[in-house]
Amino acid sequence: xxxxxxxxxKIIGKQRYARIVVCLVLIAFGVSNSEIHKKFGTSLSALRKxxxxxxxxxxxxxxxxxxxxxxxxxxxxxxxxxKEFNANPPKTLRDAQERIFKLTGLNRSLHRVRVWLKKxxxxxxx
Numbered sequence: 459x460x461x462x463x464x465x466x467x468k469i470i471g472k473q474r475y476a477r478i479v480v481c482l483v484l485i486a487f488g489v490s491n492s493e494i495h496k497k498f499g500t501s502l503s504a505l506r507k508x509x510x511x512x513x514x515x516x517x518x519x520x521x522x523x524x525x526x527x528x529x530x531x532x533x534x535x536x537x538x539x540x541k542e543f544n545a546n547p548p549k550t551l552r553d554a555q556e557r558i559f560k561l562t563g564l565n566r567s568l569h570r571v572r573v574w575l576k577k578x579x580x581x582x583x584x
């Protein structure tokens with residue numbers, strides 16, 4: 459139980475691991491896997507893994523921070539793309555897609571182009 463509380467203070471700011479920590483605490487208090495599954499929807503195989511890790515004292519691996527999400531390759535060309543688009547905004551997403559391909563050599567789907575532009579406050583119509 460002390461190990462779980464120690465980890466709880468370590469990862470308090472990381473919501474991503476809140477469910478794991480709650481499950482570990484409940485397992486430590488003897489709540490059955492089926493009851494935890496019913497309440498939180500955590501899979502039974504995950505709960506068995508958590509219980510095994512708790513019993514072997516290896517719960518650090520369960521809540522280890524794996525790193526950030528992968529970044530778009532377009533981010534490497536962000537300055538060039540934004541300079542071009544601010545000077546001459548694209549009229550459509552297809553236009554933006556084609557111009558990004560010409561500038562960078564990266565062929566991205568219309569959806570990915572839309573998401574990337576939206577994150578930077580730019581708009582292009584279909």
